Amino acid sequence: MVRPIAAYFALLGLVVSTIFSLLALVANVRGWHSSEQFAVTVTNERATIAIIIQVISHSLGLLQICALCAIVSLSFQQHASSSPFSLNALRLMNSAFSLRFDWNLPWYFLLPLGLFISFSLVPAAIWSGTLTPTVVPNNITVPFSIPEISTVVLDENKLFGDLSSGDDGGCPWISGQTVDNKTQIGTFHTCLSRLSLLGSASSSSSIQDIPGREEDKAHVHAKIDRSGFSFIGRSYSAGAAVGLADMPEIMTPLAYTYAETGFYADVQCIFNTSSAYRLEKFDTTDNIVEVYNAIGKGTFPEGLNANWGTKANNNESDVAYQAHHFGYLAVDIFDWASAYNNNRTSYFAMAAVADACDGADINTCGYGFAKLHQMQCTVDFTARNFSVYVDAVGRTITVTPHETVEWPSYTDALLEELSAEHSQIGSNDGAFGGSQLGRALLSNMEILQAYRNESTPSNETKLQSVSDFVADLMDNTLISYSQSRFFGSRGKGLERRVVDANVARNVVVYGEKKFIVAAACINFLILVVFFVEAIRTRFWGHLCNLDLLDMASVAVGGSYGGTKLAAQVQNMGSSTILLPGSRPSARDFTGAVMVRLKNINGAMSAIEPADRPGTNFEERELLTKRSLSAESIFRRSNNTAADVETSKVI
Template identity: 25%
Template sequence: MVPRQFTFLPRVERRETRSNGRSARYSHWIRYNTFYGLVITTTLSTLLLAAVQYEWRVTGRFFQFANRFPASIALGVQLLAALFGLIHVAVVCRLLNYAFRLRLAKRSVSLDMLRTWVDMTIPRIDWDLPLRFFIPLLFTVFLSLVPAALWAGSITPLIARTTTGGMLLLPSYDDVSLIREYPMNIGQAGPSVRNQKGFFTYSVGQQHIGQLLSSAAAASSIGMRPLMHSKIDNTQFSYKGRSYGVGAPVGLTDLVMSSNKQAAGYNYQEEGYLCNVTCVYNTTSNFHLTPTEDAWIYGAEGMLPDSLDGPEYSSYIGFDGKAIVAMGVAYSERSPRRYIAITAGEAYRTLNNTQCELVFTPTLFNVTVDLSNFNITVQPVEMVTDFNPQRNLTRTVVRQFELLSNDLTNLYVSQLGDAFNSSIAAYNMSCSFAAAARPAPTEQEATLAGLTNSITAMADDMLVAYASAQLMVGRKFTAQPARVFVFALQFGQRGYIYAIFGLNLLIMLAVLLEAVRTYGWSSLGRFNYLDPRDLIIAASRGGRAVADAADAMVERVAVEGKKSGRGGVWLLGDPDVGNGGLVVRLSGDEEGHVAMMVGGTEGEGGESEERDRKERGGADGEVTPGADKQFG
């Protein structure tokens, strides 16, 4: 009984399928099973492409597992990438195998060529091949590593962000009855609340002196980076650049979003006042210091550009008046403009006769919150209708400067004046970084710039303080939607996904084109040169002819090599002179079984099969009806 797997080529006369197994059917599944693996890779690569296009993200328990066990995820990725890469390599190798088997049925090949085919189809490195075969083989083996690498880059989970909705509470200014100037007397301060999130009060100029003084001193950033300054509470958030008086809800009324461990941040829009400060020297200022009848008491009095009900007046303490920095602010509620006039003693002479105008423009702001780094970034968007038409918020904010300057002046020093000088010094230092690009500022220019920065920073912080008081003390708020950025996983990088999708498509096209070209591999026989059983039995059917030809060739090539002094080019292996150059071809008997025969020259066609049968005493067989369907 002859084993089924050694049935010869379909184009040779075949017998019907018999109980003795001489002519086995080559089933559809055996021929095409490897190609069905492309269903898996095509489905997965398509899903990955859709995930890139529609920005699909993974959150929840899988995200938490990936963060807790990254090594396990990496192991799983490598195994899956190897599996999917194996499918691609198996399909390509099957295409090569079928193509080589069809060629072997029609042409004679050398044993070195046959070895190369075997190595390419597995694929593996054979160090004993001649260089002319080894280089293509090395390139093929290298390409076999590419699919798994591309799959690894396509399915590796990466930290990304996705968006979802959220809600937070913004301060409402429909009721501003608590936003007003409270007396400086002990026990008459405005309403306040102290909790674990901080201290919140409507007496901003009295109760937040430390924070405001720090903001004034650090208002001028040194270097090219934006200024980072803390929010006036215990939420640990800091503003990156100006606060513009908004962002108070961050850390206070955003519990739903900030408590989400997967939330990376969020952004929302908030209305506030964009405060633009312009400071100048007014040499004709009517606001000045005058001694009084009381020792160590000096009066700061005079008219301001926005004074409507008479001159402004306030008392300051000082040993001799040299250390006083007095700020005058119009008290009238009818004043449409906001001015600050400064008069100072000799110790702070550069601040004397300076005057600043504050313009508050109702503006819509984008507020972006980074929950990972506790940063807040604010950007103006557009002007809006005034949300506080009474303008008592801006008036109260500016009035706090007069209170601060009075509280921060003692017999020997003005702490507010020192804070302004720190800002001026920082501005000079920042200009030194750009000394090559512009000339150094004059003393007056530096003074006005540093003072402008300080007044702006203090005004922004006061607006935030009043907004926080509206939320935490007055409980006056309104709901506002926010867009929340949540940490999630995305599978692979865009470039790798495109590459693996293109590779999968290319392999599918190659399969289709090859199937069309070969009519579904209809001429493919069951003989497979990768199966050692096929090779051994086929060689045994050929008799001693192959072995005798090999022995004769070894002797001939060895003699010719000694005479000419030439030989083949080899890499690492010893030149197996003779065997590799032996040319063989396939033939078959009348039963259609394979025999490995000695061929003529390499590439010779298979038209000599008829002659082979006659030499071996075989006879032509009759064509069996239905034989063309036996291989499915």
């Protein structure tokens, strides 16, 4: 007969499934992924993507099952062309091809049928897991701009204006702005930013839950710009460009890391009862306000002077090393100043009006500034490499210090400038109603005191809180200075350099590895079955001229066989089949009948009973029992009829 073309088309479906299987396998092995734009599409169109994947996966699964059904049916029909087969076997093939249960089959046929139908559900499910797009983070290296400080020269880039002309009002002024000139994110003005610096430092000893890692705790504090990011732990002067520098290649970064060189400020504070830095009362004719001068000339360790920008102004008079403070009461007044020794160390000295409490408890007297009197902090700097990790989703920054590096040539001039910055925070501090600098220091002390559950702060708590305060202030000042250079300051151009940032962003990968491997294995198994059967049957070259899976062909083939099959059944007890009460057993009995195909005219085959009752032992036993039972019933029926006739004669 002509080979069933439809079956061969079903086999061609294996080509499609094989292509998909190979593509998925190669994509997984080589780490192929989509663009970030497609990841956004998948995230926004989840329902649509799910429908498309289900349609494709079920189509591929259908192609594989159709191919497997075609292989089985072709092999069965080739077997039927030369060997007898039972009608139960024909039922099994038809049920398997149509993927339905036939409960009239014996259990030993139902078992493989059930397994085959169950297996038919597997390929589509596996393909769904293979093709489902999964949004995963993927790392890529992109250029990232960070600040670069090339030189710091006091004469060329003064922090202070000319006091006599009123330029800058005596305030340090470091300014810069974004490239689009819309928002001055990078502006740093000590006078205007003082509250931001003090606000951050006033809670530098606090401990909070880390966003996204509630089981961990650390000091989490906002980055003092308009980026909306927060640092976990200290910033160590690194991370200035985070939230301000663009990544044109990345739409929505999840996280990124990069390396940056900065300064590690190690702060140690003590009470120095021999400290010469002090506040001296200045007698005035006005009794309404108290006036005190901070004496800064030679009162620091190493004989250093308090740095209020006197070098920049070339003013070496004693008055230049004094800061004037006004308050309604002596307890309102507090001051600190800073000095840099030009050898990687800065000093902070603090002073309150020592005798303002007149022997009262310094913890409760006035605003409590006396607790800070004669405290002295040493800040030792080292230049280091830092790794900056940015969680762009949680908007947090974690800075980790690493190895030390060579001391940059500009650093001494920079730290000299910053010591003046920090001194100005105290000298410009208003004392009416209590020094704001002193209040900020005590606020942080109270946070640490509460965390340690102390009724009154211990000396260790006092020193640690001030150490945290100074470290936070130093870190934020260095970051702000870096930002001012990043955006350009005082007419200088943008000072930036490009580093490599390892950025994680969302991409799409197709399926999980276990499903991809499973799909490849199933497809390979079906291919093996196909080639084995094709070789064994010589590519199904001896099929009969009758399609046993086509009801019309079977009906015609049965008619060509004439009444032989019906006579065979009748000879084995056809009267039993017609009894209503025995229909289930009659169907079993019919399925056990063995038939064969006989070529009639080269164009059609007839279905005839086989020469022997069956090749299966159970089928032969069933046929024998049914035949004997039918013969017994037939004899009893004849005897009953004879008795009736005899009684009528009598």
